[in-house]
Amino acid sequence: MVIGAGPAGENVVDRAVRGGLSAAIVESELAGGECSYWACIPSKALLRPVELHAAAERVPGLSVGRIDAAAVLARRDEAVSNYDDGGQAKWIASVPATLVRGKARLDGPKRVAVGDRVLVARHAVVLGTGTGALIPDVPGLAEAKPWTNREATGVKSVPRRLVVLGGGVVACEMGQALHALGATETTLLVRGGSLLPRNEPFAGEAVEKALRESGIDVRLRADVTRVERPVEGGPVTVHLGDGSTVEADEILVATGRTPNTTGIGLPSVGLPEGKYVEVDDSLRAKDVPEGWLYVVGDANGRNLLTHMGKYQARVCGDVIVARARGDKEDDGPWSSLRAGADGRGAPQVVFTDPQVAAAGLTAAQARERGHTIRVVEYELPSVSGAYLRADGPGKASAVVDEDRRVLLGVTFVGSEVAELLHAGTVAVTAEVPLERLWHAVPSYPTVSEVWLRLLEAYGL
Numbered sequence: 001m002v003i004g005a006g007p008a009g010e011n012v013v014d015r016a017v018r019g020g021l022s023a024a025i026v027e028s029e030l031a032g033g034e035c036s037y038w039a040c041i042p043s044k045a046l047l048r049p050v051e052l053h054a055a056a057e058r059v060p061g062l063s064v065g066r067i068d069a070a071a072v073l074a075r076r077d078e079a080v081s082n083y084d085d086g087g088q089a090k091w092i093a094s095v096p097a098t099l100v101r102g103k104a105r106l107d108g109p110k111r112v113a114v115g116d117r118v119l120v121a122r123h124a125v126v127l128g129t130g131t132g133a134l135i136p137d138v139p140g141l142a143e144a145k146p147w148t149n150r151e152a153t154g155v156k157s158v159p160r161r162l163v164v165l166g167g168g169v170v171a172c173e174m175g176q177a178l179h180a181l182g183a184t185e186t187t188l189l190v191r192g193g194s195l196l197p198r199n200e201p202f203a204g205e206a207v208e209k210a211l212r213e214s215g216i217d218v219r220l221r222a223d224v225t226r227v228e229r230p231v232e233g234g235p236v237t238v239h240l241g242d243g244s245t246v247e248a249d250e251i252l253v254a255t256g257r258t259p260n261t262t263g264i265g266l267p268s269v270g271l272p273e274g275k276y277v278e279v280d281d282s283l284r285a286k287d288v289p290e291g292w293l294y295v296v297g298d299a300n301g302r303n304l305l306t307h308m309g310k311y312q313a314r315v316c317g318d319v320i321v322a323r324a325r326g327d328k329e330d331d332g333p334w335s336s337l338r339a340g341a342d343g344r345g346a347p348q349v350v351f352t353d354p355q356v357a358a359a360g361l362t363a364a365q366a367r368e369r370g371h372t373i374r375v376v377e378y379e380l381p382s383v384s385g386a387y388l389r390a391d392g393p394g395k396a397s398a399v400v401d402e403d404r405r406v407l408l409g410v411t412f413v414g415s416e417v418a419e420l421l422h423a424g425t426v427a428v429t430a431e432v433p434l435e436r437l438w439h440a441v442p443s444y445p446t447v448s449e450v451w452l453r454l455l456e457a458y459g460l
Ligand SMILES: Cc1cc2nc3c(=O)[nH]c(=O)nc-3n(C[C@H](O)[C@H](O)[C@H](O)COP(=O)(O)OP(=O)(O)OC[C@H]3O[C@@H](n4cnc5c(N)ncnc54)[C@H](O)[C@@H]3O)c2cc1C
Pocket: 003, 004, 005, 006, 007, 008, 009, 026, 027, 028, 029, 030, 031, 032, 033, 034, 035, 036, 038, 039, 040, 041, 043, 044, 102, 103, 104, 105, 128, 129, 130, 131, 149, 153, 170, 260, 264, 296, 297, 298, 299, 303, 304, 305, 306, 307, 308, 309
């Protein structure tokens, strides 16, 4: 029994059925989850024309017209299947698995209640309930009915004046997209001293510079004290600690996520509500007797990314099958029955222009974990391929483990660097020795030649 048909829950079902088990999946909203309708898919549909427009403008000889916001929103609607999950329901049926519509809650060991029905699992129950937007406890904010990722990705009419709270991935991506689509007066109120604080510092700096150059007002160390919206649907005023105010037509809250673990019966199995559910590397919830409860995706708080949730789901489905069969389990770090990649620094792309693509550890994280490291960097415009593409500014960095001469992490910042990332994920995950990486020759003149330049910068 799986609760939540987001990308993580759906993939558990797929693996469990492939392994010979039967499965049912309960969904209270749309099969496909947050990712398909209000997160990854619509946000990237909105960002793609923005990045392409900027890329085309950088190439001498091309002149591109204005972005047609109405056409972009129409394509977004197509990308989210007009908020109709018929295609996903069909896919679940084809697995084959049973889709149960309704809000599920645990009702004691292996028991799942949906309305007045109780379904009993033979082997396991898996939670894949995801997260919702976290609204910080700022006086007046909740009453002002702020936009979350849902309203921002589902935007029908772009507000002229937009204020965004936050400086993480959602704030940067949606701030840039909405600004380019018509929010000419966009202000980012960032609590900390930089954007994208989980990445290498040069990444946040590059995105900040690009946002500022496009006309977005980025205010770092902003202390939001109070929000007012006296008339519903009217303008909103944000008060800051220094006495200044920002007035806008809409306010978007992008200050992180909160797990959907309240009201789903966790106390009936001895677990607290409203927290990420802690799991072991086989995705089994800790402190549940007989180990029948698993948690995948955002709800376990390990890595709030679709691809990592799907990875955990593949592991979890296979674990449930192996345990149902009574197979002997290899529990080594690279066992297919353990989510060993989770703690090594998940690959992630921030789809702004410039993009930020990173895998493994940042230099700061590597130092914190006690590694002896050396960091090498290279400017992307000095790579022939990037120059020919007229990619504009960009930079790559690699964190080298000096004891083992392998890469612990890589970061690329620049136009459309997303597709450079998987080579980095492979090198970091497979712990390819630098001396062997030296023989992986990048084609000329591609942007991938930055790999060669990084190794040369290291001294090879
Ligand atoms: C704006 C935005 C953009 C993002 N972009 C990216 C991106 O580009 N790449 C990326 O990797 N990640 C991205 N993410 C993160 C990504 O959306 C999440 O990591 C991903 O959706 C998590 O998948 P999940 O299956 O764990 O949960 P979800 O996608 O949240 O799905 C959970 C499902 O469970 C259902 N559910 C919850 N409770 C119950 C219940 N009691 N009964 C029945 N059903 C229930 C929900 O209705 C939902 O359908 C983005 C996030 C946001 C907010």
